[in-house]
Amino acid sequence: MVSDAGTERLVLRCVDLLAELLAQPLDRFPVQEVAEHLRESVGASMVAWNYVSGHRRRLGYLSEGAESFRDAGEAWLQAHGPGAHPLLRWYATSGSTVPLTAARVPNAIADRRCQEAFAAVVEPLGVLRQLSVPVSLSVHEHDAVVLGRDDVDFSDADVELVARIQPLLVGVRRQIETRRRWADSHGRVDGEDGSGADDAARAVGLTPRELCVLQLLSEGWTQHAMAHHLGISPRTVHKHVEHVYAKLGVGDRLLAVMRARDLSVLPQQRER
Known part of the structure; x- marks a missing residue:
């Protein structure tokens, strides 16, 4: 677990990065730079940028080895719909905009059957543990960084860290x-x-x-x-x-x- 001092250093690093971005006349969000920074900060093995608008879906996988996750994820969601994913179901039904892990989605939103179906797809790919960091959520749009790893779930400290960084990401966007x-x-x-x-x-x-x-x-x-x-x-x-x-x-x-x-x-x- 990252110490309090270590967490502060990680937050300050990201603040410095985003401050640099805010000082630039950007026309596009620097997806890869920001996502890779978040991946390193919480020790994720995979990072993706997930965008859903109406029936249009864009999955920008940025880290090594993510192609198989992209292909399997797209096929699964096309077959079963976004509601099959615990996190997408949570954001669609709860109105929440805060970062959350798939395992922390309440049973009332994603029951055991939903979680098991999700695990059956992502566990063989090494990204059973997933943490979503929303950047833009609305009735018609879901835009978020998705961090993944296979071993232990993301800790409360990891979730708190990305929650502190999230408002800055929203501000840049x-x-x-x-x-x-x-x-x-x-x-x-x-x-x-x-x-x-x-x-x-x-x-x-x-x-x-x-x-x-x-x-x-x-x-x-x-x-x-x-x-x-x-x-x-x-x-x-x-x-x-x-x-x-x-x-x-x-x-x-x-x-x-x-x-x-x-x-x-x-x-x-x-x-x-």
């Missing part, structure tokens, strides 16, 4: 989503790909996180809603807003949006 909306808005209004707006944002000195906050301001989000969305405190959002205002030379939301449009950081409003 949502910042990337917001940046995509910002870039898309330039394309929709200006008929361009939005690449010139990057130069405009850099000229003003906006960081990727500040640009994300500016985009949310332009969409009418409150600071409290931004804090919840990005997984940070309202105080931190307030500091980001202050920095945005200072760099744009304004004192409120409306002037910030107008000034950003004048500078081509935000697209001009389409004429009606």
